[in-house]
Amino acid sequence: MIREIIKKRVEETLKDLGQEYDFKVEVPPEQFGDFSTNAALVGAKYFKRPPRDIAADLAENLRQYEDFENVEIAGPGFVNFKVAPSLFQSVVKKILQEKEGFGKKNLGKGMKVQIEYGSANPTGPLTVAHGRQIVIGDVLVRIFKEMGYDVENEVYLNDAGRQISLLARSLWVRYNELFGVSHEIPEDGYRGEYLVEIAKKLAEEVGDTYKDQWDEKVEEFFREYALKEIRSWMMKTFERIRSGFDNVFSEKSLIEDGTVDKVLEILREKDLVYEKDGALWFKVSDFVDEDDKVLVRKDGTPTYFMTDIAYHFKKHERGFARVFDIWGSDHHGHIPRMKAAMKALGFDDDFFNVILHQFVTLRKGGENLRMSTRAGRFISLDELMDQVGVDATRYFFARIDPSTPLIFDMDLAVKRSMDNPVYYVQYAHARICSLFKQAQTKGLKFIEGENLDLLSNEHERAVMKRLDLFEDALLDAFYNLSPAKITSYLEDLAHDFHLFYTHNTIVDPDSPEVSNARLNLSLAVQIVIKKGLDILGVSAPERM
């Protein structure tokens, strides 16, 4: 908010001086003031004068505004602003007025968007790798809502195809083991212990009915049973990590309801498919510099690519103006051909968006292992939440930017869960709650919105300035699709608050006005922390 005010003032001043161009207003290193602009540096080529000259003119003209306590020139030609306390105080006032609405924007103007994440083969428990994706996705959904989008989240279940057959067979092998009948788990089958659990449950229900018996009907039965069980695990885990879904979408349904055929027909009409080696191919190369890809296999079944095109066709049909898919970086090769397909269907370039996140690598005994559900080599998301709690889990994943590869050391995660910065932020919130109790005990009457003009010392200024930057942090997170911008902001705010708290007595019955002012400031901090934690899906405890 203050940044915009400064920008406007500088723009006006430049206009008076006869120029118009783009420049930045930033937060400089502390010793240079509250805000800083490079307008004079950028302006050198427009004014055809040395930056410091221009800066001098700017400063001269800007000093007249009472929003600024001080305007100075520094370095090669920066103009630095020290902001008047009244301007900072207006931020506190705004927060107290808008409460949890503070920071809300209407960038989306109600545009209907979808964010798809957590999509997985329903072949085993969700792992910490899924956790990362779920948290990124869920936080983005909350940010989009904040920015005025009509956003839905959705999880896509890859419940069609070969891997599900393998799952069925693997379950069947485990089931037979219970009756002392030994079969081999298929080479690409699923070896995790969790199938033993499901097998036991199944055996309790149906006894040895399917012992050593295998045909299409049995396969179908095992497939459905495994899917049902695993799907229900997944849903429980989603709930637990506080990411419910508006929709759960089944890949299989696209085949069953004819969407696949419909899309195929459209592509055929546009002459974008051809037959070769008994399979049906899509002319990817007509659109991007990639090889053509198979849509329908020789045996007549659709590929993952095919169903994915159909899936996105359906998303479009459902009225989403934009969709964001959150994928692991191993899917990056899939992007160009999907873009080609979207183009082929005549969709807007903005429609299809992918957010890639880097991998989660598992570290065990000093060795790095790629997690693999197939091999049974993973740490489940539930296991993690059992050990470190939901808040710390969410915060941990939100904190690391999607583009950074994540090395996950379970031992460390557990041992150090108390070091998670989430507690630092939550503590600031709890502390503020406690301040208000303290005020009550000491008989201080709190009047919201009063005495703000008493806030002006360095710590108070620092907190107010930080509060003002919340909107920037949100926008930053939105434009960069990066939840980490929120966590680092909250840590900064918590730090500024703890500092203020340590160096100032907030509740002091001997000076009720100052106390009231500081309580108001604390309340503003509390509102913003709560809001930030809400966006992260992390609780804001009143005591801890």
Add this chain to the structure above:
RNA sequence: GUGCCCGUAGCUCAGCUGGAUAGAGCGCCGGACUCCGGAUCCGGAGGCCGCGGGUUCAAAUCCCGCCGGGCACGCCA
């Protein structure tokens, strides 16, 4: 081989849409208010920002080339 991502403090990571002396947390060393929550605060040690060129008034940031790591190049998903 081709393409994409990554390389910043002992560790985990910010900073990357170019700006002033490169930051935080953890770990390590040393400190703090007789009082509102010490899950806090302050100070210190610790960096050829992978390497080499280039562009620029200005490069961790942009471009090129190397080196190192990850991933993808299926009628798997």
